[in-house]
Amino acid sequence: MQESNSTTLDTNAKSKPQTNTPTQFEFDIKTTDPNSKARLCTLQTPHGAIETPIFMPVGTHATVKGILPSQLEEIKAQIILANTYHLYLRPGADLIEQAGGLHAFMNWNHPILTDSGGFQFFSLSDTLKLDDEGVSFNSIVDGSKHYWTPEKNMHIQNQLGADIIMQLDQCTPYPCEKKDVAIAVDRSAAWAKRCRAAQQNPNQALFAIVQGGVFLDLRLASVEHLLKIDSQSNFEGFALGGYSVGEPHELMFESLELVTDHLPKDRPRYLMGVGNPSTLVKAVAAGIDMFDCVLPTRNARNGTLYTSQGKINIKRKEFAEDDSPLDPACSCYTCRTFSRAYLRHLFQNDEPLAMRLASLHNLQYYLDLVRGAREALLNGSFSGYYKEFYEALDRGKDEGLGRA
């Protein structure tokens, strides 16, 4: 990639899209990188605007593990993700609706996205029965039986009240026979259509989900299906699902670029469940706008921390007497306040503050990463940002940043 000297040149940006997207979900492309497909955009929502590229901290049960809403504000999280499958089972969508919706329930007055539960069926349920009409499953909480149609799923997500909701989809594993992936593609498209018809709440954006596994032709077929539906009634965004399920990263990037090229430029693109920092930066360059992943919080709980100089495990003996901050380049509360020695001490004693401070830092790292991308895009220096990131990664060597 070449460093761009232009701070204003906007070669790829389109004029304001002519769609029937409700005005509260207006999507604007501010600028694009001339040397990649990276772009700087804003998406309006009823709870405020999101600047993309953005990372969404995962709050499965209407809480980002161990982190207060006020701390999410401090680290400038713009939008968080919650999970329909888990919240439907416990505490229940009726209860959350009665509490005034997810925003009120968890005291987060900024944008929320709910995943539909499609991925949770795939990853959690061993009692799943799925056909074209819908999906029956047993609760992982109490074994009780449940049945969801796309329409029912939309109703539940309406009750939860997130700003952005996801269509019900069928995710396939890796590896998976092509004929089974093809069935999932067709079914997901059919469900996208039914979700679009069922979801009429003007305060909620509906994102369609592209499936197709690692099969380029099936990915393109999925896009084609969704665009046909979209031509009748717009989706407010498109997601790329069924990645990061075990396939080599290279395979993902092969189809990712292709899919992204075929998606409408005038709608946000969300790469679901991805990923580690090095994947994330590469995906930004491929034109992805939104990300979520449990890695920063899950790794934090194990003492694996992202730093500007690579990934470290703070529990290692070498940090026992290290009075320096976790990452001198980081401005988070953890790095401003405590030493590596103290963090290690907390982990050694299984103190709950350990995971709190570590999660806060890792989330700040991810949010700084996408903030860096946005600033670079704004300044016309995305190529430099990209190069510097991977050079730092190389310096990190086997502790390389986010190399899964």
Added chain:
Amino acid sequence: MQESNSTTLDTNAKSKPQTNTPTQFEFDIKTTDPNSKARLCTLQTPHGAIETPIFMPVGTHATVKGILPSQLEEIKAQIILANTYHLYLRPGADLIEQAGGLHAFMNWNHPILTDSGGFQFFSLSDTLKLDDEGVSFNSIVDGSKHYWTPEKNMHIQNQLGADIIMQLDQCTPYPCEKKDVAIAVDRSAAWAKRCRAAQQNPNQALFAIVQGGVFLDLRLASVEHLLKIDSQSNFEGFALGGYSVGEPHELMFESLELVTDHLPKDRPRYLMGVGNPSTLVKAVAAGIDMFDCVLPTRNARNGTLYTSQGKINIKRKEFAEDDSPLDPACSCYTCRTFSRAYLRHLFQNDEPLAMRLASLHNLQYYLDLVRGAREALLNGSFSGYYKEFYEALDRGKDEGLGRA
């Protein structure tokens, strides 16, 4: 008790004590309750003044479980407690000394008190060997052998650098044969003398510990021993140890009143490891100035929460749809921000935020309780405070506040 109408009357307060207490530990009695032995005092320390009666949140491993130092400041914790036994074993006193002491290590720039470890020998060690010279024990962390004399213990507490340090003592269980308690009383007194001789750091106050179990004569003998040492070289405070080890509360209060009466008025009195709120308020009326207890944080982790209307377990079904705050009378972040239904939801899902929010609230409850006592003492209304507290307790019935 009679309500006092006086806001300035100070019948029991003594003139400024004539002791060799270092000036940075000046202890002033601001006012006393005419109808009880309760008193409002200040204790200066190198890290600021403590207003008593005060409750000290327990931070065994140099962290109050799950609570940030900044949050401790928000709930106006004035002093916290850390534990010499645990910190000596992990991460080690040398390491903490090199880090600049406990205050720097844990980023708490307010007063700290370290317990000596006497109680931890009693409660944790099954490999304890104790004689007049000192105590040998195996580490609960790695089984390694250690030997402490009172002098060694003082050196360790000097390294940790708390504002207030405790003598090494021998705690006895309940029940315990009187002859064994007598040995512990004599030994603790001998160790008090050696600790006083060894502890010459002018930035650290040394508190002596009264032992004697439930035997009134042994308690008084313990006081007599300590006062004899004190007449040669002052202790900066006196603690009452060996309570809350299983004996009926009534038995504690029998000797507590008596002991307190015999302690010098011009020094702070600290009732170690006690207790639930109802015990605490009664002990304030008996003339105790300082308290610590794991109950608020330990109970919080189990979902047991103190409220102005009694103790509740938030995990109970009855709170599932309860949109009201945990305690409308409480001003803590938890009560200001979240509903009972949301707190229950967090507990149901074992979310780490559950124990954080619950601990914060329970600590606020305890700190409000002693703040209420101080304000009542200042306003001459301690009798009314006392009466209201126990009336509210009675209304709480079987969920009664702090009835262990």
